[in-house]
Amino acid sequence: MRDDKKQDKxxxxxTAAYALLAxxxxxxASMLSIAKAAKASNETLYRWYGDKRGLxxxxxxxxxxxxxxxxxxxxxDDQDAMQALEQIxxxxxxxxxxxxxxxxNRAAAADPSGELGAAISAGGRDEIVPLIRSLIxxxxxxxxxxxxxxxxxxxxxxxxxxxxxxxxxLPQLSQEQVTQRAREALISFRKLVGLA
Amino acid sequence: MRDDKKQDKxxxxxTAAYALLAxxxxxxASMLSIAKAAKASNETLYRWYGDKRGLxxxxxxxxxxxxxxxxxxxxxDDQDAMQALEQIxxxxxxxxxxxxxxxxNRAAAADPSGELGAAISAGGRDEIVPLIRSLIxxxxxxxxxxxxxxxxxxxxxxxxxxxxxxxxxLPQLSQEQVTQRAREALISFRKLVGLA
DNA sequence: CCATATCCGTAACTATGTGTACGGATAAAC
DNA sequence: GTTTATCCGTACACATAGTTACGGATATGG
Numbered sequence: 131m132r133d134d135k136k137q138d139k140x141x142x143x144x145t146a147a148y149a150l151l152a153x154x155x156x157x158x159a160s161m162l163s164i165a166k167a168a169k170a171s172n173e174t175l176y177r178w179y180g181d182k183r184g185l186x187x188x189x190x191x192x193x194x195x196x197x198x199x200x201x202x203x204x205x206x207d208d209q210d211a212m213q214a215l216e217q218i219x220x221x222x223x224x225x226x227x228x229x230x231x232x233x234x235n236r237a238a239a240a241d242p243s244g245e246l247g248a249a250i251s252a253g254g255r256d257e258i259v260p261l262i263r264s265l266i267x268x269x270x271x272x273x274x275x276x277x278x279x280x281x282x283x284x285x286x287x288x289x290x291x292x293x294x295x296x297x298x299x300l301p302q303l304s305q306e307q308v309t310q311r312a313r314e315a316l317i318s319f320r321k322l323v324g325l326a
Numbered sequence: 327m328r329d330d331k332k333q334d335k336x337x338x339x340x341t342a343a344y345a346l347l348a349x350x351x352x353x354x355a356s357m358l359s360i361a362k363a364a365k366a367s368n369e370t371l372y373r374w375y376g377d378k379r380g381l382x383x384x385x386x387x388x389x390x391x392x393x394x395x396x397x398x399x400x401x402x403d404d405q406d407a408m409q410a411l412e413q414i415x416x417x418x419x420x421x422x423x424x425x426x427x428x429x430x431n432r433a434a435a436a437d438p439s440g441e442l443g444a445a446i447s448a449g450g451r452d453e454i455v456p457l458i459r460s461l462i463x464x465x466x467x468x469x470x471x472x473x474x475x476x477x478x479x480x481x482x483x484x485x486x487x488x489x490x491x492x493x494x495x496l497p498q499l500s501q502e503q504v505t506q507r508a509r510e511a512l513i514s515f516r517k518l519v520g521l522a
Numbered sequence: 523c524c525a526t527a528t529c530c531g532t533a534a535c536t537a538t539g540t541g542t543a544c545g546g547a548t549a550a551a552c
Numbered sequence: 553g554t555t556t557a558t559c560c561g562t563a564c565a566c567a568t569a570g571t572t573a574c575g576g577a578t579a580t581g582g
């Protein structure tokens with residue numbers, strides 16, 4: 131299969147996997163049902179991904195790379211650091227809480243091995259946090275009372291929304307709610323780091 | 327069976343369920359394996375709890391009630407509100423992140439129906455948040471820039487620790503780490519609500 | 523002591539998932 | 553056109569889970 135056709139099939143497979151994950155949970159998102167929905171075969175899934183967890187780990191890496199890529203695209207060279215944070219805060223929040231990211235978190239919570247969770251965590255650590263930290267390090271922060279400003283920023287932005295979404299206690303946020311939350315997080319963040 | 331013996335058996339069942347949940351995930355924590363580990367029978371579990379999800383919902387309610395009860399016990403009448411918050415912040419954080427609470431979150435994330443998540447969320451809303459809100463309403467808060475101080479407090483205290491714990495990306499925090507995090511949350515909280 | 527209710531251990535029924543294997547079909551490279 | 557590699561659809565082996573049913577054992581109340 132040519133690379134572009136293979137890429138299309140990979141896309142169909144992961145799209146099917148996300149839909150089944152959202153609808154039936156990790157246990158109910160069987161490899162056979164994913165293959166059928168993607169119009170691929172069982173044998174192909176095992177050949178490409180190794181096993182069920184291998185498929186979901188690939189999806190987690192794709193998702194983290196996609197988030198970093200979109201954050202990078204949203205930045206431009208002529209913004210100052212605070213403008214850049216204002217730019218990406220709602221975007222980051224939106225992506226961390228969208229159905230795909232949440233479905234992956236649910237799969238990781240259901241996976242007893244912990245390996246899928248490790249893949250998601252590595253995605254955050256390797257792809258997203260460095261970008262945030264880099265922006266925050268350009269701010270003229272005066273005082274943080276010994277707190278880590280990157281962690282503080284993420285805490286204020288995301289808080290417990292991911293776990294609420296993952297357990298189904300919170301529906302998808304509207305774009306307005308996302309924007310509002312991001313704005314409030316930045317107000318609090320500025321106050322706490324002495325930039326208000 | 328007498329009530330106290332039944333209570334003992336209920337305790338054995340839920341203890342077994344937590345252990346299997348932590349070890350094998352929600353799917354692997356089968357009703358048969360829980361019954362065996364609790365030295366009860368399959369038929370008894372179905373008679374008492376209805377079905378698998380009924381068992382875990384009962385555990386979620388028990389857990390929320392237990393958290394509220396321990397918080398109430400930690401408070402005394404002669405503390406002012408800030409002292410009371412300082413008292414319960416590390417305790418609340420510790421309980422929200424302990425293995426039992428996290429196991430329930432993982433079960434809820436794995437449950438495609440959303441009902442287990444609804445039970446956990448109701449526990450938070452009905453048992454824990456009112457207590458926090460009541461304490462915070464006694465504070466002489468000057469200004470919150472339109473933010474909800476109860477939500478802010480919980481955001482600063484818990485942040486994304488629950489989802490990290492649920493996906494296995496973070497081990498159990500030590501008591502020292504819990505205390506430190508609670509202290510930092512309260513410093514930030516005071517600053518943000520004009521009590522610093 | 524007897525009657526009743528409940529628990530226990532196991533079997534049975536139904537269902538589904540993971541992962542491998544296989545022969546035919548198709549795509550791709552030479 | 554031929555050879556090789558890969559995909560597809562299906563079958564298969566193995567395993568396990570949710571839930572109900574049943575007869576004997578035990579606990580409880582009168």
